Amino acid sequence: MTIGCFKKKKVYEKSLLDIKKELKIKRKQKANGLSLYMLPKRERMLIHSIHQTTNKRNKNNVTRTQAYYDFYIQHPEIHWALLGHMVSRNGGWNMTDLKGDLLSRLLSEKEQNNFYLFLERGNWLIFQDVYPQLLLYEQSLKINRSLFHLLPFLNVSIFMEVVWQHFWEYNDRYLLSIATIINEQSYLEKKVVHHPHYKETVLDTLGFKLYDFLRFNHIIFPFYNSEKLKKKPALIGDTLHHFGSLHERIMLGKRLYSILFQQADVLQNVLRWTEKHPHTGSRADYWEDLFHSVNESAPGAIYQRRTKHCKRKKGMPRIYSPPLKYAWKNVDHSPAEKGDWFDDLTIIDYLIEEEKNTGGEIHEKYCKAMEKIELAIIAKKAIFLREE
Structure with a gap:
């Protein structure tokens, strides 16, 4: 280890100690029943505006x-x-997969609806927690003064209040990113993963276990690796092996961050792709030669394998992958349950920077997962015909 790296590590370790110390203080000071009327009128108006925008x-x-x-x-x-x-983006693709050519043939309509509501609730919860944080940071920049004392009034964890204040002072982008991963996954753990309704209707079902087994739970980042923007994009990413594990989800988030921000050229190549392809929810956004937003299959046709090594077999229709607006209606959500997830200081251990980089190779795994699903569809149909 060089002297420069050693000094950097020491500074980082000191930052973690400072955060830990501040969290201990905040936890002792934590009070219930915060009221907006404790705040000046301009801050109350700001919170109202943040809620409206969110x-x-x-x-x-x-x-x-x-x-x-x-x-x-x-x-x-x-x-x-x-x-x-x-x-x-991946969350949206997972949602529309439920109404596309593949998963709709493996899951019942009830399972499709339950899975969608599960994915949608998690997606909604994370946004209503993290987006107000982003807007408060933006407002802090405008007035050149930290406003993070307002985070508890936005029902944001004291964990993030301390981390944002640290970022404001030291501009540690890595630490803020990993802390946000920890926060959002811990928030989901409390609000969704351990929620009795979602455990019963999704997480403990055979359909979800099949989904997990087939490994159709890759997080992929399309990117252009050449100047030819019309060329089929390449894929980079990683796999979530066990959704029910908080540890697995946090570590996946850390690996994905590393892939996106700590590999030469990847960031710019991903941005070049995202700029050209607004998100619709259809997988045709990234592989139009394999997926299509319009169903090209004949009604009632028996499914036949269409892919080999992520390429469409000659003469086969593309896999139907609808845009979100055609697959699902908007959901009116009940308010998020109150309560701070942060109750254990050992969660800070996840902030320790790790050297390991997986490289993000995902193409072959993703292709094999798609082929597994196609084989499962054919096997299911064969069993059904034999039973008839």
Whole structure:
């Protein structure tokens, strides 16, 4: 280890100790029953405006995904906004898969609806938690003064209040990004993963376990690796092996951050693709030669394998992947349950920077997952015909 790296590590470790110390203080000071009337009128108006803007952009996966991207373009120092944008794209693709050519043949209509509501609730919850944080940061920049003392009034964890204040003072982009990953996944853990309704209707079902087994849970980042923007984009990313594990989700987030922001040229190549392809929810956004937003199959036709090594077999129709607006209606959500997820200081250990980089190779795994699903569809149909 060089002297420069050693000094950097020491500074980072001191930052973590400072954050830990401040969190201990905040946790002791934590009070219930915060009231907006404790605040000056201008701050109450700001919070109201943040809520209005957040609600406006939180209509569906497409509006959320675009909001993250727009924010990143304005504030590229907030790395998580781009990471959130790319992961949210994947969330939209997962939603429309439920009504596309593949999963709709494996899951019942009830399972499709339950899965969608599960994915949509998680997507909605994360946005209503993180987007107000971004807007408060933006307002802090405008007045050149930290406003992060207002985060508790936006029902944001004291964990993020401390981290944002640290970022304001030291501009540690990595630490803020990883802390936001920890925050959002811990928030989901409390509000969705351990929620009895979603455990019963989704997480504990055979359909979800099949989904997990088939490994159709890759997070992919399309990107252009040449100047020929009309060329089929390449894929980079990683795989979530066990959705129910908070540890797995946090570590996946850290690996995805590393892929996006700590590899030469990847960031610019991903941005070149995102700029040219606004998110619609259809997988045709990135592979139009394999997926299509219009169903090209004949009604009632028996499914036949259409892919080999992520290429369409000659003469076969493209895989139907509808845009979100045609697949699902907007959902009116009940308010998020109150309560701070932060109750254990050991979660800070996830902020420790790791050297390991997986490289992001995903193409072959993704292709094999698609072939597995096609084989599962054919096997299911064969069993059904034998039973008849």
